[in-house]
Amino acid sequence: MVFRQDYHYWSTVHQLVVEYNYRVIQLSQHKNEVWLESNDKKGPSLIRIIRYDLDWGSWLKRDIEQTGAMLEELRKRQNKRKLNALNLYFSTYPPVDDWLEHTETKLFGKKEQTSIKNMIIHSENSKQGFKELSTCLERTITIEDEAGLFDYSKIDQLKHEVYTYTKQRKNQEKKIFSYGKPFFTYFFIFIQIVMFILLEANGGSMNTDTLISFGAKENFLILHGEWWRFFTPIILHIGFFHLVMNTLALYFLGTAVERIYGRARFLLLYVFAGFAGTLASFVFSPAVSAGASGAIFGCFGALLFFGFVHPSLFFRTMGTNVIAVIGINLVIGFIFPVVDNAGHIGGLVGGFLAASFLHLPEHKKYVQRMISFVITIALTIAMFYVGYTIQPTSGNPTFVIRTAQSYIEENKINDAYKILLDAEQKNKNVPAELYFYLSYTEVKLGKLTEAREHLEIVTNELPSLHEAHYNLALVYVELKDFDRAKASIERAIKEAPDQEEYKSILDTINDYLERSE
Missing domain, CATH: 1.20.1540.10 (Rhomboid-like)
Structure with a gap:
């Protein structure tokens, strides 16, 4: 009987690992407990299989509770919303006291994110147990002829194939991460x-x-x-x-x-x-x-x-x-x-x-x-x-500004004015930089009133832009508003004191104001 359950244990592990591609994530030192993981959506994603001769139902209950706590902790570490697991025992005989109540599906976690289906396969329920196991896994787990169950070499062969397959799989995974040294x-x-x-x-x-x-x-x-x-x-x-x-x-x-x-x-x-x-x-x-x-x-x-x-x-x-x-x-x-x-x-x-x-x-x-x-x-x-x-x-202001700059460099003032004016009309939030270039084209085209309005917007939004204060001063001069022209050129000099041209304009404005007194 003992050998038969050993065979059932290793035959089940062999079928899951070799035939259904489950991955061994942990194998106990004494080889009597193995944890398997599945990538498939069929059945439980995690399986714990243990070969242990059960005696009392109380031990079974404690083991299920401990396993549930471990699985809940694993679910949290992996950030999974749900974890479905199977806890499978192979025992020569069932526990001597009441134990059926412990094999029901258990739920763990505050929101019951971890569920464990517990099953026991023993000498008295082997055929029915494997039938239920196949249903749970949504895969067929078979039992070979009883005549081969007591052959030690058969069990050793199953162990060897599981170890070999697991080792090969680990080597393949290592190879995936070593196809080329970084260069x-x-x-x-x-x-x-x-x-x-x-x-x-x-x-x-x-x-x-x-x-x-x-x-x-x-x-x-x-x-x-x-x-x-x-x-x-x-x-x-x-x-x-x-x-x-x-x-x-x-x-x-x-x-x-x-x-x-x-x-x-x-x-x-x-x-x-x-x-x-x-x-x-x-x-x-x-x-x-x-x-x-x-x-x-x-x-x-x-x-x-x-x-x-x-x-x-x-x-x-x-x-x-x-x-x-x-x-x-x-x-x-x-x-x-x-x-x-x-x-x-x-x-x-x-x-x-x-x-x-x-x-x-x-x-x-x-x-x-x-x-x-x-x-x-x-x-x-x-x-x-x-x-x-x-x-x-699209009328994107940034693109329009760059296009207008190109037109201005080529002395295509009308083209620059048209695309800048069109962008102003299309956009609700017009950047001050666009108004600056628009005012430049307006000055060149003699539209001084419009240029003044746009330059006043620029100097309010970008007070440190000395070129805007300078251009506004020139517009005020053309419009004969010398007091405002003086205030604007003085602000330009404050922002850029090294600009001699600005000082020259200020001297010209002061001379005019003195003559007009």
Whole structure:
């Protein structure tokens, strides 16, 4: 009888592990207790199987309570909403006292998130017990001919196959994380540090003109042919803190992704994710931007795809932390406007899509990869269409200002005036900078009253902009309002005391006021 239950125990473990791909997560020192985990949605996700000759029902009750507490703690650590488990005992004989009441499904946790189905298979209920077990697991667990149950070698063979299969599976999982030693991660870290030094040496990494000259994302320039700005922002950073945070993130994320996907896949994935982040920023954000954040979020996307392919391994190793960090960063991006969340989301999606068509090493799945590639191309084309076709006619103030600056440099004053006036009429919240350039075109076109009104708005909203006070002073002079002209030029001199031209205008105004007294 004892040997028969030993055989039943190992035969059940063997069928679950070898045939149904359950993972051994714990095996006791004496090999009489094993914990199994399933990735399938069928049946309980966690199974505890114990080979123990039961004596008293009170022991059974205590063991079930202790097991329930352990499972509830496990559920909390894994942040699972629900946990369904099976607690299976193999005993030579049933307990000598009342025990049936203890084998009912038990619920644990304040909201009963953890449920345990308890079963006992013993010499008197083997056939019925295995039938109920098959129903519970939604899988067929078979018992071989009774004649082979007492063969020690048969039990040893089952043990050996379980150990061998488990070891092979662990080696396969280790291999997944070691397809390539990091190289391009360190390469990109080196490049972005070098570029930061160059930025600081040529005007500062927080200087907009310097950033643009080195290749930061600038929508107007991209629309006028500088396509390389979809890629160059990946290696530029705005300020030391930005560099440090992205470098640390790249070190930890990049090395993990490069080990999982291999060097070549990582290079393509990282560059595409960076491009996707810049493209999304180009479409949804008019601001000048730079940074590796889009590419780094692409690493997050690649890890999410890894979780899609290997869900159990993903959540067992990094899944909860990865999802939490993504969520926190996206929330921060929505709270703080200075964060380019469009670039982050674009990089995240780009990284996931790139991983889906590049796929993991040794995974063929050509049809799935081709579908992902077609979806990626379609989304990219759609984004380009929005960015290049719709954006120039959207009336976005930032884009309009850059276009107007270009027209003014080419002496196309009428063209600049028209697009600035149109943008003023379309937008409820007009930035002061747009009024400044609009007033400039109005002065050139002789619309002095309109120019005065707009410059007064600018000087109220941007009191430190000395050019606005200077231009307003000139308009007041043309309108023969010399008192206000004097007040405006004096404010301009206060903001920019080194401007000799301003002092010359003040002298001219003072001379006129003295002659008129």
